[in-house]
Amino acid sequence: MMERSSRVLSLSGLSGVFAGLSALIGGIYVYELFKANGMDYLSDEHRLYSANLVSELFWIGITILVFAFLFGIFFTIRKSRKYNLPIWTSVTKKLLFNLAVPLVTGGVFCLALMYHGHFGLVAPATLIFYGLALINAEKYTFSDIKYLGFSELILGCIALFNIGYGLIFWVLGFGILHIVYGLVMFKKYK
Template structure:
């Protein structure tokens, strides 16, 4: 019985070593939590801006928003992204340092490349939507391409991130049908789902 247990432990250790050699496993769940909180704060700012200009998103999504409002919303989204990236780098570096792992190596480079390709394509597509005045599909497109990026990058990091990506894709597709709820879906996708995912990952890998 002890010999069998020792063999199982040895297999488990070999699997962990293989995972560490092929996957970037230093992503911190806290980065997801704080990214979600940043998104919720950004959504609150956008909601405040819309209320100040008497814009009800669910009623006005078929109307061309003025460029001032569009640029404000894009600015908030960009600010949320920058804050989320800075916090992700901080918490990931901290976790890597605690576990004596390198942050910048071939694994993290492969991860970033596979995340960047769908995100870059999604950014161009969203710009095209804005160019043609199809503002109400920008939020769903952000969710879909972000989800694709996560699924694509999950091969090079914690496999759990795939489920977050699939959730983002499903939410983006749903919000493509119910286009009056784009802002709400954006808030859920980038805010709530990140917080839930980050909390679960923190409890699973970092406690």
């Protein structure tokens, strides 16, 4: 009871699962997009991205983010109604602020990377800043989210040393890790 009053209602585990599924679908789409553009993603050859392809990848990423966000909202509202708990509280506002600062900063950083043509660093940077955001927001939700945050952070750091395989790390971080985290949270807080 005390934890519930001082922390925002956690996201439903299903929101993590559906966010992960969105990322997996997006990752498969991007892989197929590369193939359609004559690129063998898993080869060691150097890849050059056209401006149109970069733009399309950007919009695919935004679409996946929107779907993940909408799933999060949907399942959080559904869970809060089930337990008759308010959603928009002062703690919710603090959670969103603490989540937004690293995310927005990371978003600007990734845009700068893209602007300067450093596309290989975008996937690691998104994982790192997302991990930092989750760790930063942990104090306003159930503490289990920090494990997802540290996992994203570690995966992003590993990806920094494996430039050219960002799609694989991105799918692992935003897809597989979210699904695993979501299933664990669904079982734990059922």
